[in-house]
Amino acid sequence: MIKEKFNLDSNLFLAPLAGVTDIPFRIIAGRLGAGLCFTEMISAKALYYNDKKTIELLAVDEREKNTSVQIFGHEPSVIAYAARYLNDNPKFKSIDINMGCPAPKIVKNGDGCALMSDLYLAEEIIRACKDNTDKPVSVKFRLGMDENSINYLELAQICERLHVDYVTLHARTRKMYYSGEADWSHIKKLVENVDIPVFGNGDCFTKDDIKKNMEYSNCDGVLLARGAMRNPFIFSENENRSKEEVVDIIKEHMQLKLEFFEERRAILEMRKHIQWYLKGFKNSNRVKNEINQLTDLKEIYRILDEFKYE
Ligand SMILES: Cc1cc2nc3c(=O)[nH]c(=O)nc-3n(C[C@H](O)[C@H](O)[C@H](O)COP(=O)(O)O)c2cc1C
Numbered sequence: 675m676i677k678e679k680f681n682l683d684s685n686l687f688l689a690p691l692a693g694v695t696d697i698p699f700r701i702i703a704g705r706l707g708a709g710l711c712f713t714e715m716i717s718a719k720a721l722y723y724n725d726k727k728t729i730e731l732l733a734v735d736e737r738e739k740n741t742s743v744q745i746f747g748h749e750p751s752v753i754a755y756a757a758r759y760l761n762d763n764p765k766f767k768s769i770d771i772n773m774g775c776p777a778p779k780i781v782k783n784g785d786g787c788a789l790m791s792d793l794y795l796a797e798e799i800i801r802a803c804k805d806n807t808d809k810p811v812s813v814k815f816r817l818g819m820d821e822n823s824i825n826y827l828e829l830a831q832i833c834e835r836l837h838v839d840y841v842t843l844h845a846r847t848r849k850m851y852y853s854g855e856a857d858w859s860h861i862k863k864l865v866e867n868v869d870i871p872v873f874g875n876g877d878c879f880t881k882d883d884i885k886k887n888m889e890y891s892n893c894d895g896v897l898l899a900r901g902a903m904r905n906p907f908i909f910s911e912n913e914n915r916s917k918e919e920v921v922d923i924i925k926e927h928m929q930l931k932l933e934f935f936e937e938r939r940a941i942l943e944m945r946k947h948i949q950w951y952l953k954g955f956k957n958s959n960r961v962k963n964e965i966n967q968l969t970d971l972k973e974i975y976r977i978l979d980e981f982k983y984e
Pocket residue numbers: 689690691692693694714715744772774775814844875876877878897898899900901
């Protein structure tokens with residue numbers, strides 16, 4: 675069991691989310707109970723070229739509980755460099771390789787999910803990473819490029835052969851992006867066919883979803899992405915949150931953003947989080963629209979406090 679092997683207190687992980695899983699959100703998810711939190715995906719190539727912004731993305735704060743870094747790339751030598759570079763950073767518990775990103779600019783470059791159309795290269799990438807780090811290595815992938823090329827089982831078997839520590843399957847094809855439904859029967863099939871821990875991913879928005887899918891597939895744990903963006907309390911014992919708790923989390927999140935970014939950027943970035951946090955609450959549209967017009971922190975807090983007590 676990965677939870678025991680990695681000494682984690684939960685097998686519910688915060689999935690890697692580009693533009694979302696920065697230090698502030700990882701601190702919050704960890705505090706609310708996420709066992710492991712992933713960084714945003716990091717370009718191995720950019721690391722190789724010592725890109726300043728990429729290096730900044732590798733910062734980890736001491737308030738984070740357990741952090742795994744996720745890398746992407748399609749050149750074994752560059753991945754090997756990244757693995758050596760990250761191996762020296764004691765703050766990362768493990769290294770995850772992204773073989774699931776469907777974004778056109780990533781796939782066109784041969785990165786992310788494109789590696790599923792070349793399993794020989796995928797194997798070289800995994801080997802390059804494994805051979806250059808002592809840290810645990812995991813691989814996150816999809817069902818395949820499309821419904822006619824479902825090959826997650828072959829990729830998982832490669833991972834098994836190379837002694838990857840665990841795999842995560844997002845049960846959609848690249849062609850589906852984020853549409854349609856994640857098909858957990860594939861996660862079940864993967865669990866039954868490989869002797870390596872399997873984490874399931876896709877469409878878990880409530881504790882009930884998690885329970886149902888884990889019981890059905892018998893997977894080792896779940897990576898939560900959009901469900902956690904909307905409600906990070908999903909990592910806690912009790913996922914139900916009151917309006918007061920949500921406003922308090924928004925303020926905590928804002929304060930953390932302000933610690934790491936200048937005020938204007940923090941406020942702009944918090945707009946999207948506020949939208950997700952408030953989803954489903956009465957009058958939330960009005961509050962979201964009002965906040966989206968504001969750049970003054972005091973005014974934003976005033977609107978949130980009014981909402982809290984109305
Ligand atoms: C905004 C956004 C950014 C994402 N960024 C990444 C990423 O950097 N690396 C990755 O492996 N997956 C990324 N994903 C995919 C998620 O980790 C996850 O696999 C997917 O959203 C399905 O899980 P869910 O149904 O719980 O949202 C991203 C998804 C979203 C919505």
